[in-house]
Amino acid sequence: MVNKLDIISSPHKHDGSTVSSVMLRVCLALVPGILCYLWFFGIGIVIQCMLSIGFALIIEALMLKLRHRSLRIYLHDGSAIVTALLFALMITPFSPWWISLTGVTFGLVFAKHLYGGLGYNPFNPAVTGYIFVLLCFPVLMNHWPLPTGLFNQSNNATYTLNKIFSSAVAIPSQSVDLSIDNTTVINDVNSLSGATPLTHMQTQIQSMEMISEIKTDSMYGNFGGKGWEWISFAFLLGGIGMIWMKIISWRIPVTVLGSLFLTSMVFNFYDADIYASPFFHLFSGGTMLCAFFIATDPVTASTTPRGRIIYGCIIGLTAYVIRVWGAFPDGIAFAVLIANSLVPLIDRYTRLKVLGES
């Protein structure tokens, strides 16, 4: 009689895919986006990525020690690195170092390890961290660089480094001479604070300006924000690569972008002056990043094929509602978290029809 525990069950072959290889490929898909980001907004993003990955690994190791799980297996599964990267991409490159520390800690501890580590968390850790930080430090989060190229003086290394590590809260309204090696003074109000096109669009609309006038402002490129459209385009490429590599199913990104596109198109027809064009919505803010990388996080998204379609529509619609009527400029992060809390309900009612079921 063979001892029960060491009976090997039937499929004796495996196609060799592992969790860490999946996560690695997700990071690869993120690289084009990060490069574009680097090109337009300077090395701020790279520092933020380093910071958040470092913090994430420390916290992950700490939590695994607390849950006395073997570090060797779980630290290499790369899920903490992906969470950290996504988090760094959502916050502003100029945000101080302790922002990414608090965000990553909150995300990983409360949204992931408290539920039992990888696979059990209903909420996406990166988004939870981002929203926690957004709600706690709204001023700092609206503090974006300008898409003026890598080597422009306001984006170069020394400036961003001192901003991240030493600066207290920079007062955007004053025009302060920041040039260390006394190059030209920046005095344009927006140059320092620099709102994303979305925030800028929303503030102007609320002050009853026409969209056509808003678009004339220097920060708008042809269909999104000047730098932003290319970054979103890079994320789009990364996302399509992931679908091709069969890491994520096409259902969620297509439904998210589709529903966002349709609703904005409907409203755009209704009144072009108040409601921005669908392309603008798609290629601005975190839409592409969220649609391809955050919404499709397999652990927190819905698993049934039909459930994913409903999940995607919910994200698209809520994002549009929050963006246009809500207080927060980029509502897609909230939309993902709301949809995450609805996932158990969706999964319960979208059970697949089994073969031969009437």
Add this chain to the structure above:
Amino acid sequence: MAMELHKFHGGLKLETHKTITDDIVATQHPLPARIILPLRQHIGIPSEPIIKVGDHVLKGQTIARANGYVSIPLHASTSGKVIDIGDYPVPHPAELSATCIVIEPDGEDKWCDISPTHEYASVDPKKLQDVIRDCGITGLGGAGFPAHVKLNEGVRNVVDTLIINGVECEPFITCDDRLIQEKADYVVAGTQMIRHAVQAKHCVIAVEDDMPEAYEALAKLVSDDIELIKVPARYPAGSEKQLIQVITGKEVPSGGLAIQIGIVMHNVATAASVYRAVTRGEPLISRYVTITGKVEAPRNLQVLLGTPVIDCLKACGYEPNDNHCIILGGPMMGMNVTNPEIPITKTTNCILVEKKKNVTIEMPCIRCGACVDVCPIKLLPQQLYWHARSDNLEEAQRYHIFDCIECGCCSYVCPSNIPLVQYYRYAKSQIAAEERRRDGADHARARFMAHEARHDQDQQADSDDLPLLADPESDVQAKKDYIDEAVKRTRQKRGKQQTKPEDKSGK
């Protein structure tokens, strides 16, 4: 009528490794030292031995009687002496032992007298079934379902299509392929006999498109009323539900049988053995087995049932090696074997020697849905895993865990290396055990009620005639009074007798 083929959901494109053995002619395996025949080589009630230890049996002689409807007789694979009827390890995941008949071959291999039936067409189907049953024929595709039960179902309800399944979707296995190439006439004749037995309107023989020689061999012999179909090679196309969906586009009702949609399916090897049983009266005593993988001379063998596995392996040049494992069946649904002494049974179609699967650490499930895309039964493996893991058996049943055919596609693609099939087997056997436990509990409650009732009855009977003494709880004082009273009464009686003769002493 050319049927256009349909696709089934999911499935895997596996690299087939069939070229190792599919062009080598199958050879007859010599007589082994000992023949071990388990009494239960089929789904159903084990057969009952009708011979004693020490008897001399001839080849093909019935040595165990069928016991009930879903059961088949057992036949001696060769002539020899029965040396033991006892518990021997049998093919089972945990190698449990079951009662087997052990025969020591005498080398003469003498046939007993067998009675072939003549023109099968004139014989009415019911009698044909009895012949098939008496020759002990089960489904040789791997399930081992008694063939006559399927035929009987066929007679009772209208059979629209009879499908003969030659689709070998598991990698490495080529026993059906070789059988068709070498004995195509047996297969075609057998198919016609089964068709006559079930009175099927259409008849189809399905072969995989990566078995061209087999297709040619059949195409030459197939008459117009039997349809020959090439099915695209995709694992698990050979499973019953999937093949029916591919050929007819109909879906077998969940939890139901193929007969409910008028389809009967038999394996090619079953058809061949039906031919041999009906025309030559030979019972099922040998079958084709593929010996492949890490052996010197991998090939197909025609093996007598009951031959130990180690015997066949040695015939193909196998030397034990501890980082190799022996698998009974294919790599996807096969059973790991640690003790190679176990015998070959009617459902063994392949012996595979494969490098041991490196111990992979099972990571938590990230619900990525890769398993949903490959599941041929359109189940939700990650939800089944979630409920099986947390012992939530009712939920698992609500997600149709009993529809799972354990094909192994989900475990194959799972990035977290979770042994999903073992979880589902655990859940299924746990549910079955739970049901057995509940029946046992009801049985025990009934006996306990009877016990209590009888106990009360006894008490009632006792307390009727001796109210106080029978009642244990009545207080001691009441008992004392009763005894004193009794003593007084006896003294009075004695006193009266004494006063009569010697009145004086009584004062």
Add this chain to the structure above:
Amino acid sequence: MIGFIFVLVIGVLFVLSYYPRRRSVSDTQRFERRLHQKIDSIDSLLPQTQCGKCDYSGCRPYAEAIARGNADINQCPPGGELTIRAIANLLGRDPVPFPADKKIDSQSFTALIDESLCIGCVKCIPACPVDAIIGSRQMMHTIIKQNCTGCELCIEPCPVDCISMVPVWTRSKEWVWSKPGSILEN
């Protein structure tokens, strides 16, 4: 003043609304009947070994104790984890893990009489709740394997202590796969 009258009216209405409830005197019977149903449903989930390992004389008293609320749902070792979950689902409570001291015997046992020692004293026969022991005075006793629930009540009354518990020999039909030893617990 009007306010006072008004509240009075509402109060009367409120009391009146309770009136239908008091009129149905059969409430107590209905409560009794419902409690009875509850006991039956709990009892149907218990393994019926009548072994008393749950500190109650049998399965039904234990079910009654749970129904009345003065017993917890994890005191039945033969039932094991599955019984706890089943009762928890029935009563809508969270499953409670087993207390440390109660050993969960995963393997199921049946009693076996050592025939060389048995003196035929008939003491164990009334002790067995399911009458699984056959035998009479000065005759050999034996235990019917299928009926024995492994409750170990017959061990104590036997003067010569010839009864021992042996694991049930699993036939291939009853063999249960084990849950894969997942790495998470290490």
Add this chain to the structure above:
Amino acid sequence: MLGVDPAIAVSKRIEATYNLCILMLIVAPVTAVITYLLHFYVLLPLDLAYLQLISFVLTISATIMIMEWFIRKLKPALHERIRLYIPIVIANSTVTGIALLNIKTNIGVVGSFLSGLGSAIGFGLVLLVITSMRERIIDADVPMPFQGVAMLLITLGLMSMAFLGFTGIVVIK
């Protein structure tokens, strides 16, 4: 998230939630209309507005009691299902909350009926979400100190953080 306190007690099993939602659907619109009528045609003419709260609580429990009496007579099967949850609904802040809200925004009788119905449906949805989330958490590998309700409260916290995104949409006059 107003008045979701019974959710924690009830939402262990999905059937319990269905029953509570059905009861809520029956009770809420009726009580909303009655309290609305009560307020505008009884309290105001007798200028007893200050007695609003006490009278609301009394009338609501009275109506529920009478309705229960009717349901027991008309459809005992339905009554068997919702019998357990009547005490929860009587003391539930959602029902009283709707009544007060209707008065404040004085949206007329039909309006109060619809608002009662709407919030009952909303209540049901929230309860369903919480129940299915809870069934997922029960099987999660939660560390010992956080088992059970603690974990549910943390999840509710995260959920409400998510719903904070909707601030600024509904501008209450």
